[in-house]
Amino acid sequence: MGPGGLARLHGLFAAYKPPGLKWKHLRDTVELQLLKGLNAGKPPAPEQRVRFLLGPVEGSEEKELTLTAASVPTLTDHPLDSMVRNPRVQPAPALGSVRLHPWNEVTTWPRPILGAASFIEERDPVCFFPVCGPTFTSLKVGVGHRLDAQASGVLVLGVGRGRRLLTDMYNAHLTKDYTVRGLLGKATDDFCEDGRLVEKTTYDHVTREKLDRILALIQGSHQKALVMYSSLDLQTQEAYEMAVRGLIRPTDKSPMLITGIRCLHFAPPEFLLEVQCMHETQKQLRRLVHEIGLELKTTALCSQVRRTRDGFFTLDDALLRTQWDLHSIQDAIQAAAPRVAAELEKSLRPEPGTQQLPGLGRPWDSKGPSSGLGLESCAGH
Amino acid sequence: MWSGCQSANSGRQESNSARSTLLPSVNEQSQKTQKTPNFDSELSLEGLDDLPPLSPLQPVSEEEAVQIIAAPPLPPVSFTLRDYVDHSETLQNLVLLGLDLSKIEKQPDAANLLLRLDFEKDIKQILLFLKDLGIEDNQLGTFLTKNYAIFSEDLENLKTRVAYLQSKNFSKADIAQMVRKAPFLLSFSVERLDNRLGFFQKELQLTVKKTRDLVVRLPRLLTGSLEPVKENMKIFNTRLFKVKERHLFLTYLGRAQYDPAKPNYISLDKLVSMPDEIFCEEIAKASVRDFEKFLKTL
Secondary structure (H helix, E strand, C coil), X not given: CCXXXXXXXXXXXXXXEXXXXXXXXXXXXXXXXXXXXXXXXXXXXXXXXXXXXXXXXXXXXXXXXXXXXXXXXXXXXXXXXXXXXXXXXXXXXXXXXXCCCCCCCCCCCCCCCCCHXXXXXXXXXXXXXXXXXXXXXXXXXXXXXXXXXXXXXXXXXXXXXXXXXXXXXXHCCCCEEEEEEEEECEEECCCECCCCEEEECCCCCCCHHHHHHHHHHHHHHHHHHHHHHCCCCCCCHHHHHHHHHCCCCCCCCCCCEEEEEEEEEEECCEEEEEXXXXXXXXXXXXXXXXXXXXXXXXXXXXXXXEEEEECCEEHHHCECHHHCCHHHHHHHHHHHHHHHHHHHHHHHCCCHHXXXXXXXXCHHHHHCHHHHHHHHHHHCC | CHHHHHHHHHHHHHHHHHCCCCCHHHHHHHHHHCCCCCHHHHHHHXXXXXXXXXCCCCCCCHHHHHHCCCCCCCCCCCCCXXXXXXXXXXXXXXXXXXXXXXXXXXXXXXXXXXXXXXXXXXXXXXXXXXXXXXXXXXXXXXXXXHCHHHHHCCHHHHHHHHHHHHHCCCCHHHHHHHHHHCCCHHXXXXXXXHHHHHHHHHHCCCCHHHHHHHHHHCCHHHHCCCHHHHHCHHHHCCCHHHHHHHHHHHHHHCCCCCCCCCCCCCCHHHHHHCCHHHHHHHHHCCCHHHHHHHHCCC
C-alpha cells in the first residue's frame, strides 16, 4: 500500500461499538486492522547499492585479488517473500573463494524460514520483513466521546490529523441522541440489570400520561440549566433569537444537559426513551432512568443505552465490526470529510446573533412594552 | 399388661428373625431397646408365683392399658427411610445436618448404604474433612444430599485428591468453591481429574491459568459428561461475540431452534462455521443488510 494509503487516512469516521466491548479495545482493534491493511500489498523492489568486492577478476588468469564494482541489492529493506518466491535472486554474486561479508549492513544472511512460503500464502497479503520489520508499526487513532463497556452505539474516531478535529468537535458542544430502554419494577445498585437487586415494587399505577408528564418536567428543568450554563442573558434579543432556534450551547464544562427527552414506546414493564443531551455519561443516563422510576412512585432500571447520533455522525455512518478494515475506513473518512468540515466551520463561527442584526441595534428600546412582554414570557420558561 | 408385653415381644422376635439381613443396625438397636424375652425364666417364675398365665382376652384396666408400649414393629423391608429414622441415630444426625433423606432414598441402594454407616467411625471423619476443606455447616446439607456416596470413600483417597489439586496451584478457597458447586468432584480419582483437566486445556487451547479459572468457575465440566463438549467443540473455539450476535439475530427472527427433535433445527456447528453471507442466506433466510441493521440495534 505504501504512503498513498496513509494519505487518505486522515480524518474522522464513526464506528458502531457493540455492547460488552471496551472503547479502548475497539480503538486498539481499529489500529491493528489499519496497520494490517497498510503493511499489506506489494513491497517496492529492493534497492541496489554499489559495493566494491574483492575477488579474482573474471576471465583473467591472474590470482590477484582486485576490487570490482558491483551493484548489489541491499538487505535493509529486504522483504522475505521476494526471496522465497524468486530463489534465483541471490543476495550477492558468488565470486569464488573470497567474498566480503557485507557486515556493515547486516551481520547474518536472512535464513529462509522453513515452510514460510505456504505460511505466506495462508496469511496473504501480509509479507514479512526480516531485516527492518513492517513499514508501519503504529498509528495514532483517537477516540471522541467515549462509551462505557455496556453501552453501544456510534463512536467517533479520529486518525492522524483527524484527531485535531476531535477537539474541535468537543468544543462545538454538539448534542448526542440516545435510545434508552428502561424496565419498571426493580432497582439495583448500579442501575443496570446485572447489578445487585435493591428493591422490587409494583408498577400497575404507571400510565403513559404520568411518564410523559415527568419527562416534560425533566426537559423543562434542564432547559433552565442550559440557559444558566450558557451564560447568556436571556433579556437580550440575540439570546432570545438563539433560544427560539434551539441554538443555546453551554460555554464550558457543565453537568449533563438534556435538550430533549420523549417516550417512544411504553409497554409496562418496558419503556423506551429517546434522549437528546450533551456533556453526559452513560451512567448518568442510567441514573436518570432510576430517578424517573422514583418520580413515578415505583422503581426502574436501565437495560440498554444506545447512542444513535454523535454530533453529525448517525447510525448509517457507523461502521460495523466486519467493516473495520483499511478500505472501508478510508471510504468512510472520505465520505464524512465534507460534512465534518461544513459542520465544524458552522459551529465554530462567531455567534450569529451579533452579526445578523447589525442594523436593528437595540430593538427593545424603541419597541417598548410589547417586546418586554415577549421577553418576559420567554424568560418565564 | 404382662402377657400383652410378652405377646408383643414374641411378635417382635419372630419378625426379627424373619427380617432380611439388610438392616443390621436397626436390628441391633431395636434389640437393645427391648428386653430379651426369656420364656424359660418367665415360666419358672410363673410356677413359683402360682399365677395362671394371662390371656390376651383378659380385660385390662385403663391405667394398665395406657402403660402398654405397643409401638408398631419396625418393618423388615420398606420403601422409605421414614420408618427407620426415629430408631437410627445415624439417620437422625444426618437429618439434623441438613441432608434431604426424601431425595436420597429415591436412589437405589442409597438408603441401605446410609443405614449401614456408623456415625462415629465413618461419617464424623468425612464431615470433619469437609469442614476443613472450607464447606460451611449450612452448605453441608446440600452437598451431602447430592454426594452421599462420599461417606463410603476412603479418607486417604480424598486427601490425596485435594493434595493433587493443590499441587496444580488451586487455592484452598478455589477448591472449596469447586467442591461446593460440583459435589462429585472428590469422588473422581486423581487420574480421572488429571485427564479431564488435560482434555480441556488441550482442546480449548487454553493457558494453565485460564484452565484453572475456567474449572474454578465451572467445575461441573470436570464431573459431567464430555459428549456435548466434544460434539460442539467448534462453538467453544469461536469468539463469543460472533455466537451471541448470530444467536440473537435468529432469536429475533424466531429461528433459534437448537433442539434436534424439533423441525427447523439449526446445528450449533452451522451456527458458527459459516461466513456471514451464507449464514444470512441459508440459516437465517434474511439478507446481509438486515443482519447489519439488526446489529445496529443491539
